[in-house]
Amino acid sequence: MTVVELLERKRDGGTLSDEEIRWLITSYTADEVPDYQMSAMLMAIFLNGLTGDELAVWAESMLHSGDTLDFSDIPMTKVDKHSTGGVGDKLSIALAPMVAACGLAVPMMSGRGLGHTGGTLDKLEAIPGFRTQVDPSEFHHLLKTIGMVMGGQTETLVPADRRLYALRDVTGTVPSVPLISSSIMSKKLAEDIDALVLDVKVGKGAFMQDEEQARLLAETMVGIGTRHDTKVMALLTAMDEPLGTAVGNANETAECIEMLKGDAPPDATEVTYRLGEEMLVLGGVAADNAEARTMLEATITSGSALEKFEEVIVAQDGDPRVLEDLSLLPQAPEFVELEAPRDGYITECHARRIGVAGVQLGGGRLRKEDEVDPAVGIWVFAKEGERIERGQPLARIGWREGAKLGAAMEILEDAWTIGDEPPEPKPLIIGEVR
């Protein structure tokens, strides 16, 4: 077996055997296959695809490229959620404590922001002292004792994905359904979970801009999970405009704390509940969505979700007083408001542009090595369909450096479109794949 033979086969539209895929991923991870051969393979896969069987083995091989977690001694059912990423997508931070408060274990491993979307780790680190670096034994201990953890990916988990992702990033092979889905699923399946709910975002601020592609991605990921004997379902949710009001780090965390107190924007709240319902049903603690909804609502009214979040903050060295006093979160030193230039209806509130503006402000990363400023951010006051008058604020911007504010404002100017007629209302939940 040589890499060239496999390259020729995939190039010509053929399929690779289970053994060939395992050998390729293992050899690449062991530095026995050079980047220049793997990048040609990635391009061939981008253009010619992988069959369902090939993809399942590809994801499995990635999953087994390093350590995997073993939570078999934890009696609770382990359920996780993954979002393909959007703007203002802070849902995990409220969702995980709500679900954990219902008796499921949530071993949440999150990432950092890159590109126009934020990352859960960056948002959590806005809480003074909060430590997202959690080693495997502490991760295990926290999951067992608290029922949830919020940490980053450890270095030894799925090393093949780290290497493949870095290579895809520089070879134009990122937006490929088989490569995205195997990357996501290998990492999630390495967490030893029983069930997984996927939030596949669709729209201007999402990775997948059209529904058909998003559905294909969702089906592909659900397929990989099914072949791995893990319960997986996906919701397709709207990402044309940001979710909720806050886009940033400290302000998104603040919005999540408000959600845990029952006081958050309706769109963010609704998507959080829908994802939570599916997690409880897949996790076997609720018979159906209605029962799950009632249970989730009870975690808010009883305060049990907020208490769960407090436990996590304390365990991970954060300052729990932020839950009572949001002003303890980093605050931007300066603020401006962007005013509506005319009367009318908001026909577009462009998620990607607002996300990019947030990055320009300093709230995200232009390059991997950039530091994130947790204090700056955008509050989106006018969402699609709303009636607005000239001079009313479209958004409030918390900023630190003038040059960064200038760059952000140039983008924000084009983020809203105001028309004479209200736009067609669009659903928040676009579909589901089981």
Added chain:
Amino acid sequence: MTVVELLERKRDGGTLSDEEIRWLITSYTADEVPDYQMSAMLMAIFLNGLTGDELAVWAESMLHSGDTLDFSDIPMTKVDKHSTGGVGDKLSIALAPMVAACGLAVPMMSGRGLGHTGGTLDKLEAIPGFRTQVDPSEFHHLLKTIGMVMGGQTETLVPADRRLYALRDVTGTVPSVPLISSSIMSKKLAEDIDALVLDVKVGKGAFMQDEEQARLLAETMVGIGTRHDTKVMALLTAMDEPLGTAVGNANETAECIEMLKGDAPPDATEVTYRLGEEMLVLGGVAADNAEARTMLEATITSGSALEKFEEVIVAQDGDPRVLEDLSLLPQAPEFVELEAPRDGYITECHARRIGVAGVQLGGGRLRKEDEVDPAVGIWVFAKEGERIERGQPLARIGWREGAKLGAAMEILEDAWTIGDEPPEPKPLIIGEVR
């Protein structure tokens, strides 16, 4: 401009601008673009192609990646010939002296054998003392004084091709029409020639096994030449069975010497004449093919072509006595004959298999670093359409090592097919592209 942008465009079926292609090739040659990005680009080009305009700039950029030759002080018209490679394809060795004897300058830069096809340099080096390493100033001097040279590619000419070819070889991107044609044409155009005749082989022993692909390759190469203002035409010639009798190194050189004396197998002689006719017409020393044929025949009957070859051998330190005494060429120590297992007509004499058998004998290279044994070889006695009786020799094999002979014989056993009826006769010249 980033490589990723170019990769994404080519991946999605778009086209690259002239400037982008020049930048990519220049940066790659200067080690500023890594192999792993270029290999992804090669795979994208393999699968999505290059337009005619892109290809012309791609080939030009390769051509300008290093030194180019300048023969403007040599008053003769410079004409070269290139073959896409076959088995028993020794034609250059007789053709170049014939054409040079007609008053054209032939700056022939040849390659070595790799895979199942032989290389002109290896065959020439069967002549005791013959030196194929010729530096640029000597190359120039020989071309000016003798009207021909037979050397290898110098290191400084088209370095982009050397690097790209090595990368294609290990990434499954060799058999691509735009990549083959730009590789061939950049090297030939760097020779500062006025005209070029391409011998595009079609059939079982050729790179292109079907006529349609071969025609596309020929048209593509002629297109590149035309855009470069160089006169280029291509003949499509048959390569289902070996050309002539000899397959090896010393024996092929011997057959060329016989051709220069008017005594060679009809198929090799005919293709040599046809290529020579086109070179003389394109080079402007003959008005039409008939006149060119007469001139070429005269170089044989007058002995002027043989004299020209003698001049070259002497200038390049070879022993010219081989022209009178073929036994001065390396001789295989042992011989066997492969006998026909039955009566009948030869319906197949499989060029690729015979070529591979020749490599197994030691006459070619399994890996680039292998040494070639010039003495061993195969003499093909039975060609397609011939009537044969059981026990008659199909071939004579000159060998040195038993293990190598065994490997070769196993392949040769399957190289001939004998049937009851004669096969349809096939033309030697399949077509032409201008």
